Amino acid sequence: MRWYPLAREEARALLRSKGVWLLALALLLWTYRPSYTVWNELGPDMTIGFLQFAGGIVVPIAAVILGYRAIAGERASGSLKLLLGLPLTRGEILAGKVVGRLAGIAIPMVLALGIVTAAGVVQYGLFSPRRYLAVFAVTVLYLLALVSIVISVSAIVRRTTTAAAMLFIGFILLLDIGWQMFVPGIYSRLAGVPVNPYDPPAEGGLFLMDRLSPTGAYNVATNGILDAGNSAWHHPSAIWALQPSHSSNALAVGEAFDPGTAPLYLHEAGGVVILVAWIVVPLSIAYLRFDEGDLA
């Protein structure tokens, strides 16, 4: 834990910035979204669902904005030289950065979600604490995945602008906001199977692809905990898609597969596995690259 002081200073510096508190404010306004569809299905657990709204757009964008310069920017400015002179391995510098940024974003985020939770309890009654804690834990894991991706890109590229371009276009636009829209088209090209998202075929690969993005995986895992349906879309869409009277382009496993026929890899717990992969793979690549080259 030699990197603890580094992580601590990173988190402190982040907590002193306006950005994380703007994020907290945005989360307050963005996540409190009661609806009749969800209330009918989940009852008081609707409040737990508010946590899930944090995933998707607001937190990924915040993670990118607050993190893309973490290493690339320090490299460009020269402050990285102050860190490199410390008695730390390069891996420890990377670890300190990831944990510090995680804490710096998580603290205001937890505060905001705490307020939303309190409001939800007052309005809609007490939810299942067990489910709440499970969704909370997966939310932290998701945030760690986002921070890992952002810091990894920042550690690999040489220029801040490259990091920004990769993260905003590659990650936010393609992998986060656009992913679920692109998947049916991409899958039908790759597999040669026509895909109508409003009436999806029972193709395991299609559903797997849909949940490979970090946010998709997060939604799968949290929907599983909430019992809101096996889907990579956020829970209102998943619930909507599974109602026979509605037609929706959200992919839910229950729409296409008869009960018990879905492949094992589409199990909700798989979402956690994918999230872990989004932590381990980028950080491993970043570590190998960061540990190898010249940094000054």
Next chain:
Amino acid sequence: MSPANGGDDGIERTKNGGTPDRTKNGGASDRTGNDGTLEHASDELVVETEGLTKRYGPDAAVEDLSLSVESGEIYGFLGPNGAGKSTTINLLMDYVRPTEGSIRVLGLDPRADVVDVHQRVGILPDGFSVYENRTARDHLRLVIDTKGTDDHPEALLERVGLAEAIDDDAGSYSRGMRQRLALAMALVGEPDLLILDEPFSGLDPHGVRTVREIAHEENERGATIFFSSHVLGQVELVCDRMGILHEGELVAEGTLEELRAEAPVTTELELVVDGDPERARRAASGVSGVVDASVAMAGAPSSDESSSVEAGPPSADVDGEPTPSATTATAPAADTVVVRLESTDRREDVIAAVEEAGVAIRRADLEEPSVESIFVAQTEEAADGGELR
């Protein structure tokens, strides 16, 4: 967190503190606190590189560099901008990796033992920047807590003259204040080796003096100081030994005397004589190590002789002293003999020879080559008639 600067080390320091040839034993032995190792440590090298080469594409920033910095010395690493000084320091600190060659710092491998090396090294890097939105206290706390030492930020900033700005945003600091902050960070944990990369840049004269004083204080405490500079005026005041780097290669190394002795720069000795100056000239030119000797005449004919002499090494005005040749050239010069020497240590022989010849010497002025003239001579010679001229 390894308490590397713990009790044993402290005891060791107080025992040996202040002795100029205080030896630092490299490697893990320092940490064991084994006093027995101190005796053999005198030949211990704090920095040692062999055949060190760093290429960026086809260009070598550092070429076949073999450096050795001994324990307890203040080593000045000189060279023009772009000579490879910072690259060498980056290599010593494992910020960049060598293309070829080997490096030992405190007897350790800077890459494999990066934690141990950095634990015992304090560095003031070149081209760094401080963190905006963090105070000096924040900066120091990071280093103090990572190194696991019990330094006080206030005391460190007091030493570098930044105590009053301790809780100000470092982003608002001037260049000199940033330099002072980074110096304070380098002092955390009483490092065995203090690396200062261009420590004088951006500093006002007070700051320059602070750096010099701290370098001496740290050296007296027992630390080895390795600093790079292209500000040559400061170098003579600070270092015991220096190396001149040019285009990635070490072109000269030694104490100032050694460098003066071996530099391709002549020293001028002016003798004001009572008696026959021609006789004195003949006596002087017979001494080995004398390049030439001439009688400086008053009036027109002598002017080109004396000007040719002055055009030799860039003269003493860089040292801020009055140029003796200028004063004597205008004085009644009929009895002045100018002797150009290969090195300063020929001076006694020349004086002896002139006196032996029966000419009394009224005054002898030796104009020693400055570091700057040595530096210019070395780096131009290495360029070999190249683009520098």
